[in-house]
Amino acid sequence: MASSARRPERRQEPLSRERIVTAAVELLDTAGESGLTFRALAERLATGPGAIYWHVTGKGELLAAATDAVLGTALAEDPGASPRDAVRTLALGVFDALDVHPWVGAHLVSTESHAPTLPLFERVGRQVRALGVPESAWFTAASTLLNYILGVAGQNAANTRRAAPGTDRAAHLGGVADAWSALDPAEYAFTRSVAGQVRDHDDRAEFAAGIDLILDGITALSR
Amino acid sequence: MASSARRPERRQEPLSRERIVTAAVELLDTAGESGLTFRALAERLATGPGAIYWHVTGKGELLAAATDAVLGTALAEDPGASPRDAVRTLALGVFDALDVHPWVGAHLVSTESHAPTLPLFERVGRQVRALGVPESAWFTAASTLLNYILGVAGQNAANTRRAAPGTDRAAHLGGVADAWSALDPAEYAFTRSVAGQVRDHDDRAEFAAGIDLILDGITALSR
DNA sequence: GGTGATACTGGAACGGTGTTCCAGGGAAAT
DNA sequence: ATTTCCCTGGAACACCGTTCCAGTATCACC
Structure with missing residues (x-):
């Protein structure tokens, strides 16, 4: 001894x-x-x-491992939840993880490998199945959700990356709203009209609303 | 002279x-x-x-200018079309442009500036307005569509980048289907079950179907 | 205790990148 | 003819990912 x-x-x-x-x-x-x-x-x-x-092996594997490490904690499953809630929880988990680690979004969306998104696809898909979607639409429904999640991932990553680490969300959104209000009225009529909405909006809630929107479209397929 | x-x-x-x-x-x-x-x-x-x-100025501006050059041609407007068709045409225009120039997707989705996506947002937003969506939901509806488009952009860019320039689409999709079929049945039950659908699916049609799905969700807001 | 083998370290060096610098050339103005 | 100024392009700089390899610490075995 x-x-x-x-x-x-x-x-x-x-x-x-x-x-x-x-x-x-x-x-x-x-x-x-x-x-x-x-x-x-x-x-x-x-x-x-x-x-x-x-x-x-190299930088690629390093980034992949870092992504897995961050994303792995966001994919916990809750067996008791309804399919709708499960999708929401899943999506918001990813959203929150990307909010803390903005670089994940850029990597997720531009990597050549499907490896990091596959577990996410699987979990989303299971809930789609549980929603009662006809089998022929499984793939479409699941990838629509995944694509939306990844799209927001990239956009939001760009946003939080742009915002200085110290400044808070509100200030940054205010800046965007100001920039949009200053656009050419003829060419950007719509964008200007929603500048006010962006000033005091909640990205997270907005993201969840988008998920609901898609879920509505999906459940319409079941009937 | x-x-x-x-x-x-x-x-x-x-x-x-x-x-x-x-x-x-x-x-x-x-x-x-x-x-x-x-x-x-x-x-x-x-x-x-x-x-x-x-x-x-530098590489950043060069990439931005290249992106603008490619995307500019894809944003033509057709005044006669219905809002639904206009959104579809817009989205498919972007899809096709990214299919020819895969690098645009990666840049679009990971750039820090909103500049290249702003014209797209504006055009999508105008159609959302024309759909009769209540004003309070304009921003949500438009960004959901945009986020989906950009999400697919990134994913599809990754796909066509991965496929060797010579090999055709079918062979690549077959490869993905094979890889998915070889996954662990317990852990990836859903993904395996849709592997067949991915083998002979049409990305473009699939993308359009996703747009329709979201449009369904959006028009449900109007009532 | 010696003696290899093995697992691991970390500094030096290589080719390539974005970017800067600047001595010069060539058309236009004086 | 000379000056001016836009524009060129090669050399140089700092930094990157990656490779190479001489060296060390640890362990298995004799």
């Missing part, structure tokens, strides 16, 4: 894939998408770039 | 912003998003990187 008592566990907090991914998420959250560089990551972990490459 | 007769017009096809943007679009189409580099662009234009910077 004496020999095994000297545990080598934290020789100096050994590098691990998990530690790297955690640091990558922190870096992305604080410094933005362009802030994730192998050199910055190496400095934060008090090591060199080469060591990181021993645990991780 | 004699002096002005010798027009200096094409001393050697002088560099211009327009010529640069055209070359950039060609480069993006043939070599993909990563193919657009100032050095490749300079070589194609038989000049150096410095000359390009005299006409263009």
Whole structure:
């Protein structure tokens, strides 16, 4: 026992894939998408770039792992909920995760792999099935929902990325409203007319309203 | 007159912003998003990187200008059409443009500026208004449509980017269907069940069906 | 205790990127 | 003829992702 008592566990907090991914998420959250560089990551972990490459294939895998880490917590399932509520919960979970980690949206929407969106598609699809949609429309209904979620993901990511980290939501929305009000009345009549609505709107509620809108269209298919 | 007769017009096809943007679009189409580099662009234009910077601020503006050039042609308006048809035409115009230029999707969805999507929002919004939606729901309805369009834009861009330029659509979809069929039956029951539908589905029709779905939800608001 | 093998480290270096800088050329104005 | 000024394009800079590899620490076995 004496020999095994000297545990080598934290020789100096050994590098691990998990530690790297955690640091990558922190870096992305604080410094933005362009802030994730192998050199910055190496400095934060008090090591060199080469060591990181021993645990991780490259930047692509690093981003994928970071995305999974963030999104995984947002996909919890609640067996008791109605299909409608389940979809809403799912969608809002993604929305909230992207609100905290704006870079996920950009990656989700522009990655070449379906891997990160597949679990989301599956969970959305199950609820679509539970809604009583005819089988022939399953795919259409599920991908419409997914596409909407991802579309908002990208847009919202762009929004929160643009807003300075310190400034609050209201100030930013006010800025957008001002910009829209200043547009050419002839060319942007509609946009100007809804500038007021954007000033004091709630993105989250708006997003949920969009989900409901699509769910209405979907349930109309069941009859 | 004699002096002005010798027009200096094409001393050697002088560099211009327009010529640069055209070359950039060609480069993006043939070599993909990563193919657009100032050095490749300079070589194609038989000049150096410095000359390009005299006409263009940086890569961001170059991408924005290229996006505008491609998207501008897709936003033609047809005054005679019904609001429903107008939205469909608009959406399909964007879809087709992104099909030819996949890189636009990625940029549209991840850019920090709303500039390129604003004209699209305006045109969609006008049709929403024409549908008889109550004013309080204008913004929600228009952004739901826009978000869906952009969501598909991103996903579809990822798809056509992934497919090798030579291979046709059917082969690629078959590949996706095969991959989905090979998933874990317990974890991905739904995804497996729609793998067949994805094999011989028509993205374009599917996209239009999604638009209709949302339009159904929107028109339900009018009553 | 020695002695390999193995798992892991981290600094140096390579090719490529966006961007800046600036010495110059060529048409137009004086 | 000379000056002016738009415009060019090559060289250089800082930084990126990635590779390479000499070196270390740890363990299994003799």
